[in-house]
Amino acid sequence: MLKKTCIVTHDLEQSQLEKINEIIPDWELISGKDPEIWMDYVKEAEVIAGWKKEIGQHILEENTKLRWFQSWSAGVDSLPLAKMESQGIQITSANGVHANPISETIFALMLALTRKIHTYVKNQQSKKWHHSGMKLEIHNKTIGIIGVGAIGKETAKIAKAFGMKVLGVRHSGKPEEYADEMYTSSQLNDVLPQCDYVAITLPLTKETRQLFGAEQFLLMKDTAFFINIGRGEIVVENDLIAALQDGQIAGAGLDVFEKEPLGEDSPLWELENVIVTPHTAGSTEFYNQRVIEDIFIPNLKNYVKGERPAINLVDYRKGY
Structure with missing residues (x-):
């Protein structure tokens, strides 16, 4: 009988490879970033962890042997979901891996x-000693967390350490431990006028695409700050730029954009009330460890027993 094949398209530590081998000792396990390591095995792979453009054309053929794909990112909107669903491929995401680094970025x-x-970093570069109108505090303010999943929960937890009031928005509106009030997605516009900070931690779906536009920015306080670490396409970027330029909101911290890399001609680079980071909010020294040990290995144990992966199984209807 031919060996089954599992591919991990990332460089893993030897200890992690050994843990995987303990679960599938009779499988062919191929791991590494270099496509030359695994390209010859793609057509035979039943399990693949980590999407690379080089594997797309092979695993989406009608006779693919792929049955389970583990995403290396929390969002799966960039995957060919319709094709993968039609072929009965199970997908699990890396949701939860980012809770610590992204919540840290939100507060940073x-x-x-x-x-x-x-402002002071820019002043330092020009050796300028200037007060620059410093006056605001974060303590005891109100934060609206739009999308209370793993990242949103950790953000809410940290917010309570600052004595903040936490308003959460999620599709179901169900209660959350560190949120003072929870709202459904349909109540978003009721939440925005109450917030001093609005943090977007949503996945990109048909429902969330361009969720934030001119109407939403007009509803926000002109003293409020807007943080987006979800997906750029959740926001109508030109409407955000207009709101920042016109003083409809006080400022923005942005890690994601409609088109990436952010074009050099974007006004967002030059606005004094904007901080731009290059989609790095989820970067962490523990990334691979968490994907493999917290998600992939527990799911692999289920998979070899003929069970569905239990952690982060993507619902094709919802898109996450």
């Missing part, structure tokens, strides 16, 4: 904007 952006750190 919020604090930098509030305490004018970005």
